[in-house]
Amino acid sequence: MKKKNYISLAIKAANTQIKELKKIKKVFNKSFIEAIDLISNTKGKIIFSGVGKNSFICKKAAATFSSVGIPSFFVDPTGVSHGDAGQIEKKDTLIIISNSGNTAELKNLLKFANRFRIKIIGVASNVNSMLLKASDVKIVYPHLRESDPNNIVPTTSTSFVMMLCDCLATTIMEKRKFTKENFFLYHKGGNLGASLRLAKDIMVTGKKMPVIDYKSNFKQALKLMNEKKLGIVVITKNKFINGLITDGDLRRVLNDSSKKRVLSKITRNYPYVINESMSASKALGFMSEKKITSLLVVSDKDKAKKNKTLKGIIHIHFLLKDEIR
Template sequence: MAQTSFQEIARRVIGIEADGLAQLAAGLDDSFDRAVETILEARGRVIVSGMGKSGHIARKMAATFASTGTPAHFVHPAEASHGDLGMMAAGDVVLVLSNSGETPELADLVAYTRRFRIPLIGVASKPESTLLRQSDVALVLPKAPEACGTGIVPTTSTTMTLALGDALAVALMEHRQFSPENFRDFHPGGKLGARLSKVADLMHRHDELPLIAETAEMGDALLEISQKGFGVVGVTRAGALAGVITDGDLRRHMSGLLELRAGDVMTSDPLTIAPEALAEEAVAIMNDRKITCLFVVPAEGPRVPAGFLHIHDCLRAGIG
């Protein structure tokens, strides 16, 4: 008899879990709406708990809530019985995960929510289980087979629970109109944080800006270019950005350059970007126009320079 290949095993496992997710989606009812509404009504945090594999899913669920605008943290049920019950308070809502709904370590935590009237959302596969009978909102997982073949290893059940947590988080996020800018506030580090950085987060400010008045002599303009070290200088008229002088402008006016004024040499109406724009947008503009820097001016009103962004600033931040 031919041995089953590893790929065949993988496809079988994934197929079983995919079927479980399909059953989960088809079985959603008003209890899901009540769960979302219960969390939205909470004045405090979402306390997520579970034991064993459910505990690992609960930790991820709490992290997803917290990073998408729903304050949350994980409480280990065993530690809860030894003092961590004090991490829950009036105004919170508790979300407890247990495939069987009979996990003994959850008893003290569930009893605490009942004693102090803290809303309890339970997630389990057995509607008649102790957890779901005690819950204010019961989310029932479909009776889908585990993908291990023996029925004893949490596989399909944990996948469904994880997906249910993601569904709750996204429903809450969309209801609160949680934006990419909000998301960036909770993810300042890493590649994701870099991609969501704003121009204002990276730009040079104040005395670092290479600026000179349009009436200034070109000798002073060359000195400003040299001192600031960006290879460019912005030219202002009554405080607003009127133009820029780049290496190309200098080459085009080499003859009698020092006898000219900044306004004679500058390129008028240069490309700019607003401080609220994503830095990734600034990189796209610079790459498209084959330039290395942009002056930053307000999106509306006078074009008074607020900052200066060089492509190297973006590359150092991991953008580009």
Template sequence: MTRLAPADDINTRTSILATGARVMRTEGEALLLFAASLDERFVQAVETMYAVKGRIIMSGMGKSGHIAAKIAATLASTGTPAQFVHPAEASHGDLGMITRDDVVVMLSNSGETSELSDIIAHTRRFAIPLIGVASRPDSTLLKAADIALVLPAAPEACAIGMAPTTSTTMTLALGDALAVAIMEKRGFQPSDFKTYHPGGKLGAQLLSVSALMHTGDALPLIAEDTPMGEALLVMTAKSFGVVGIVDAHGKLSGIITDGDLRRNMDGLMSHTAAQVMHKGPLSVRPDALAAEALGVMNDKKITCLFVVDDDRAPVGLIHIHDCLRAGVA
């Protein structure tokens, strides 16, 4: 087990906590200032990025480059094609990645980063829209940009006021604000999000019932007038511990579970399915999230749900084990 170094004394601990709180307050205050300063240029940036025919090209050097790469990933994951182009690599051939159909978003706290010059010149030469983000309105970057997004004057959070802290936090938040505004303008839905996040925990949470449900011959279904002897055979053969009952119109009218069998042991084999079934069983739609179905099963302490269409005709069955195997929790 890793041994953690203890604080030397109470004064050291208090000092560390005070530093952490000061940094967060400094950056939080800067974000509030930035939010209040957003204007028509932010709207223009969103509209320009939304209308892009090609890709959003994010670029920046150093810390700004790391932020730019993260923003590119956020845009791509929310339905806006985007990629990061390193400004130094652009000068050695990667300018070919930037086309006339693209929009370039360039980040630089000072706006004077020399490595950005070749990309700036490239956008001007081929009339590629350039959105600049910097803290100095009169900087080379913002003067060249079609849309200039100015970071408000705010102190860096470090003790010497030089390490990129507040400035990178504001730039990152700006990227999130742009991505979310474009996302909402596009009407991005959870089903769209699933397309770009098929793997991992997030992908599992966005799985639909239709992706996990059993269909066709696997479904344990019988008619209302089916003798219980036959019902038991179907229930055993399908191995779900339940059997669904459909009426003359093919709609799900009831369900028989192990509990229903125990409650009707007296004369069970003389009954029909309709006489034993639990009427109006819980069900779920195929387009519902599997997480929603799992929540119902956990809440009602049941192990499966029939999946029905708009007319309550059974089209599938989802079992709690299907959800757990897929990582839905």
């Protein structure tokens, strides 16, 4: 076979899957709605189970569900007879996936679930299968052409079921109004976590902030600047943000007469302020645009007010250290 044919063969396989995956709309029916309601009302966990290639789909689906706040895990059906059934409780819901629906390894799991009245969402292509007969919610998907030359290797069918599970998860996300902030709670690490961090996740707070009253003198401000090492000192009046002094502001008048070293004369009265729910990446963009190295952070409700209470400070070094982009 000529190497140039490799691309055409790959395109042929991809086109087969693309064509077949469009049939996903056929499963968006009453059963799909029932599945969403059952998952949403489950008091326990969502437990995925399947064998062969479907076991990997189930593990991925369980990970996706957990990542959006739906407690979920995978149970190997072959282990049910050897103690794994102890992980399953009455308040849980099972989502069992099998193309034929007659996989022998599912028998013991189905018997256990039916005996203890554990709800089952069955996903299969055979409406008369053992799985769907034992299920409370029956999701039947159409017979699909696999993308291999012999139409036997699970390729299209596994992609189809993975898409179905993703659609279940994303529909529930919409139903629960699941936000980026919610998502970040389960993704603290990695590049994804970094991109989802908010100002309040990175800012310094409390005694780490260089805050001083407007009545303070130059020496006190200079001492605080050196102690906190953020390159700024925040000036407050009646506990509200009154202004800001940078390290450069202090250094420029350091050798001047005491008359010129008065805080009110060097205070910047309108410092840049962001709300605590601003994304860290947006904060970095704002700092780059304004050519500044620090930002004051206030609560969401204070952002629009004239008098603002300081909640935290972000320095550009914090953002770069956490690999915010």
